[in-house]
Amino acid sequence: MAMLMLASTGAAASAADTAGAGQPDPNAAPSTRPAAGPEVRSIAAAGSRPVSGKNPVAAPSTKKDAAGFQRVVSQKKVQLKNTVTDADGDKSTLTFEVWTADTAGKPVTKVKLNDTTYGVIVSPYVASGSLVTVDVPPGKLSLHQNYVFHTSAFDGSLYETSWSPWAPFRVEPPVDLTLPAPDYTAPDPSALDNPPSGLQTKPLGAGAALAAKTKPAAEQCSAKDDDGRQVCFGKQLTKDEAPKKVAAKMAAASDEIAGIPWCNTDFPSILSTRQAQCDVRSVPVVIRTDGVPDAIAYFMFVRTLQLDGANSFTEHLLIEPAQQIPLDFAEIDLNLGKHFCQGSCKPIQPDASAWKGKNWWVPGEMHSAEITTPYTWDASGVNTQELFKPDVQIDGAILPSDGKIRPFMTGYQWSLDYRGDTSELDQIRCDTKDVDKDVTPGCVFVNSAPTYEFNAKKFPQAAAHGWLIQTYNPTHPGSETERKPLYYMGDKDQNNRSRGRICPTGWAAENGDASALTDVADELNCDEFAFASSYNSGGMSSTEGGLNPALVPGKTTPTGDACLGTFAKKVGTTMHLFSLDGTDPTFKEVCGRSAISGKENQESMGGHFSAFMKDMRLRDKDAYWLDTRMTPGITCHNGGGTPVICKLTAQ
Template identity: 70%
Template sequence: MTSQKVKLKNTVTDPDGDQVNLTFEVWTADAAGNPKTKVMLNDSQYGVIVSSYVASGSTATVEVPAGKLSLNQNYVFHTNAYDGSLYETVWSPWAKFRVELPVDLTLPTPDYTAPDPSSLNTPPDRRQTRPLGSSGSLAAQRAQGGEQCSEKDADGRQVCFGKQLSKDEAPKNVARSMARAEGTAGVEWCHTDFPDILATRFTECDVRSVPVIIRTDGVPDAIAYFMFLRMIQLDGQNSFTEHLTIEPAQQIPTDFAEIDLAINEHLCQGSCKPIEPDDGAWTDKTWWTPGDMHSTSVTTPYTWDASTAGQQYLFKPDIKIDASILPSDGKIRPFMTGYQWSLDYSGGVEDMDKIRCDTTDAGPGTGCVFVNHAPTYSFNAKAFPQAAAHAWLIQKSTPKHPGSMQDQKPLYYMGDSAQNSRSRNRICPTGWAKENGDASALVDAADELNCDEFAFASTYNSGGMSSPEGGLNPALLPGGTTPTGAACIGTYAKKQGSAVHLFSLNGTDPTFTEVCGRSAISGMHNQESMGNHFATFMRDNRIMDKDPYWLDTRMDDGGTCTYGTGGGQPVICKLTAQ
């Protein structure tokens, strides 16, 4: 039985065709199914349950009251019939059964000395995750273009910067540059080894493999391949820095006499101003001849006006590169063309370089973030496994997967304190944890039971936030219009043997189609899993209303669990903390 609503049943036939009831008696059993100790199913002298009368040949059924049967225990039951005047002279044969709860997570032993994970530990990735409701557009942003070409001459010749190549299409970069060997400006993962785009909350690295093509009437005559690297670091209170590296991906073919590249200009919006470097700022020459493989880099600072308090600004830096390309076939006049960064984004990452700068109290002082990169909040699962296990359960086993990077279901921060209270009170009304929790889960005498809700009340994902209020996943009972915790998966923490378990709530069977969870757990685990650790994460990453973030529960099941997938399947496993 993977349910706390245990029903026992047996078919009964009366020789005279009379209506009959059944008396049900339950005993604990050994591994072979032999009865050991009688279970008192109620407070009566005999501790048995009697069914209602049923027609002869029908099935009689009883429900065992919650709490009478133990988890992971073998049982047997048998029945005795009564037709209103006569009892059976013998009991029926024994039937074996075992009770396992729909949710039984065995938790690791807490290590209260374990340090909190860093609030700035999000590794770089290429996911573009916009704030909730963000349009992603800027007034000065230009539309994505195709190839960037010169005009054709009288012979039908022209030169083009082709669209950047994918990692599979790009030629292997055989350049040996200092930038690649050591990373760019100390950022080890930003180099010209391969074309890709990666970002954290404060660093964005866009590496492109870009062909330079000479064509006649649309047919390529010669192609040279370059690696363009642009890394932006948000490293100041009212400034940030761009690092640009250019190098050939392969030796310049002999079809080219020379390729000469130079910055035309940098672009930004509003008070955002680039400080243009002069030609002498490059680390090496900016022209290449056949066989040449050198790399060159230049740094460009940007500033923005941070003098007005309480403001937010969106910036999208851009750069134009000029090219003079001289073929080696006797044509003396070089072809002139240009390459603009914003006209050559690959699909789905066109706003990874969008910067939000603010002079609010979102973080320490003033500062900037890459607003379309979602940082990751990590639980200290080693120290507070009760809270981490509850979030793990809801994230893994419900269809909304709140906060799961794997399922691309970010949490969206909700900064309205009044709405936070409304959402929390709907999911966790006063007294719920005390009524449904177990004191064995508490850490010490000063600890108290708390109701832990997930997704958090401070998110638009909260089950307690209605759709008219902007909620994404309101927890509604059939026919209901007001969110309620009764529509969430209910669990509680309880010590059994030497380990604390997270069990499904007495008398409830989750369907695993719920959109939220509430759990009666240790108040210390609930509060310390967030508290100052989450406040630090918020400030370090300058999180604002509707900003997305991921949740890493730092729990692992080792591949041993049976997951709920909407069919009422149980979730029973032993968790370990990372």
């Protein structure tokens, strides 16, 4: 079938008096095209002529588009309907004539619906007042093409004098995604290549309780001396708050820190992957008298944490001035005060000789100083899990240049100066739990959600289904943009229950199309999204802990009947994902199910998701994102609304 798109929208207009060149006059009297039989003129004045109804409709349909075209949502069975009456009570037929139309609803080309002389559908004789319904033969109408139809009545002797009003319609499944051809050689993406993120995303139900609770960010100051003087580490600054010299210094820096390619001092930020974190801060050191600043020096503090061992991890601290130390200071000495951790976590405090670069500064200096601190934890247990929040205090001896007093002593504790909702992004979970039969101990930043990436090039049917539900349904499962994470659910029995409710046996075979299969060994599968192995699954009831149970009105057990249904089908040489024939989704459904290739459904997850779980140490209720790696570009016919008619590209 030709895939023609609407060129524009506008109010549907009445038909033109003439059609395209070589076409019959669409409004000529029905008797000029006597498909139902010849008119008996000798009795033309003796009886009443039958009349078509004034409201012909195309079906199945529940709504019209902005231009007034009825949206027919069935590809398999398009029906045309109108009433017929005869004042004499005679039985009558209805003749149904279909034309292509322009965007204003004016007829253009007559459609030949069958091999009869006139190419129209003539109904059987029906009683006066009946609603007549005819089925358009399959393959006669194209998707997304504008059509109009009208009817004429015939009672065996007389035709009505004019056709019924035109009824504009379009065969338009609410979902039609054109998919790219699969590339079965495309390699699976790896979550180990996830870019860093500053978004703090906790596991489902995780509270704020930590072994050591954090406090709101505040200045950290020494006591005042007898003259009312004190020194403070101020709260960290944003890039916009920092002086221009500081911002320029930060923008010029590009060298990676501690071997982390994306960690540098370009701007204050906290970024994390599941295995590494880089926290960059712009911190002022201020001398005040009675609250009025006498001198300010700006420093960059950078702390990295790398989870690089089975029973250990490493902190790297870098300190450098963001501008030359002002003459108001005689000297600024910074050193490690102490480290903090919880449970079996033990920091191995380095001594002063471990510094790389001198850790004191005098006016005019801008050198860097670095120091590394290892941490260990007890990984000897079986099936254990601990939460750690490593912390460090930097001690400062600040000497004013006036020389009147001894150095001020104060400290800067890392956990007391978080900015924004990031105070638990550095929380580390270490465990010895079984991960897909792999009991290697390890750690992750538990509040840094990893991203699972579909191999969209290899499995476009599964990726397209995920893209559709993630983009258009209100739950947006796995969308980082919408802040709607997926939460892993590890109970296999619940997984089976959820899947059975959404995808009962035989559903895919009953609703799918064999053209979606990749080879003779392939079978149609029901693809559920959100995944049955997630708390987001539509098949998981709220009493079972489910977040989005798929319920039909009056029922309490989730069912796939409440999901948006689609199926994959090849049209010509191109695969499409269509909404289920005859359905008109609301796009308010909380889930989706799709009849697609079993190979694509199973292999798009399978070992790929197992590797993701292992690499990211995913545990029950852990949050993660889904990148479908599908994009429509600017191809969507609907402009961002519904219906959803797009041509997708795999990344």
